[in-house]
Amino acid sequence: MLIGRGLIASTFKHYSxxxxxxxxxxxxxxxxxxxxxxxxxxxxxxxQYVSSYSKLIYFSTCSVLDDSLKESAYIRxxxxxxxxxxxxxxxxxxxxxxxxxxxxxxxFTLTNFLFNKIKNNEKFTxxxxxxxxxxxxxxLGYLLSNIIDIGKFDNKILDICFNNRISVLEIVAIFEKxxxxxxxxxxKESGSSYTPNNIEFMNYLKEVNFQTQPTYNNNVIAKxxxxx
Numbered sequence: 001m002l003i004g005r006g007l008i009a010s011t012f013k014h015y016s017x018x019x020x021x022x023x024x025x026x027x028x029x030x031x032x033x034x035x036x037x038x039x040x041x042x043x044x045x046x047x048q049y050v051s052s053y054s055k056l057i058y059f060s061t062c063s064v065l066d067d068s069l070k071e072s073a074y075i076r077x078x079x080x081x082x083x084x085x086x087x088x089x090x091x092x093x094x095x096x097x098x099x100x101x102x103x104x105x106x107x108f109t110l111t112n113f114l115f116n117k118i119k120n121n122e123k124f125t126x127x128x129x130x131x132x133x134x135x136x137x138x139x140l141g142y143l144l145s146n147i148i149d150i151g152k153f154d155n156k157i158l159d160i161c162f163n164n165r166i167s168v169l170e171i172v173a174i175f176e177k178x179x180x181x182x183x184x185x186x187x188k189e190s191g192s193s194y195t196p197n198n199i200e201f202m203n204y205l206k207e208v209n210f211q212t213q214p215t216y217n218n219n220v221i222a223k224x225x226x227x228x
């Protein structure tokens with residue numbers, strides 16, 4: 001079963017007719033969301049499946065580890081959902097995702113936000129200590145589908161990211177080269193860097209012989225934005 005219609009949902013559409021798995025991809029898409037009703041909508045929808053014997057797949061975020069964001073409504077909501085699932089679902093996997101890059105029009109994703117700001121010559125604030133992890137939606141779909149199918153990490157919360165931490169300032173520099181335009185930003189001394197506990201995930205990558213190149217971050221941004 002598949003719940004949702006966005007980028008993540010479309011990547012896991014092959015589970016639509018699978019009665020043994022519930023891929024819950026109908027979460028709040030804006031990490032800056034302040035409308036409580038949006039969070040309540042997701043929670044109430046999730047509750048409808050608590051009595052199911054199917055394996056629940058839920059997508060959280062690695063940003064729950066970011067100290068600079070821990071008081072945000074979005075992060076508090078994600079942690080609350082993680083706790084609820086762990087305590088109430090008999091079979092589940094919670095994937096904490098990095099910044100997922102793909103073909104979508106959601107203006108609230110980090111990469112879409114930066115791309116649009118630079119392309120449209122709009123000024124924005126850049127946090128000099130902010131770092132993130134990027135992942136190609138195609139890699140995410142391939143790797144997580146295999147994890148779901150083999151049942152390797154059942155009833156676990158798994159940090160999903162490569163060892164490819166990159167500063168937001170570096171991401172902006174990549175976009176400047178792709179767009180061939182200088183970004184207009186104000187640097188603010190803020191943000192933070194965090195290290196997900198991705199040891200289990202990285203060990204799994206070794207098992208399936210999946211490797212990333214040193215130019216991974218550049219490649220994934222160029223893949224989805226150079227043509228726009």
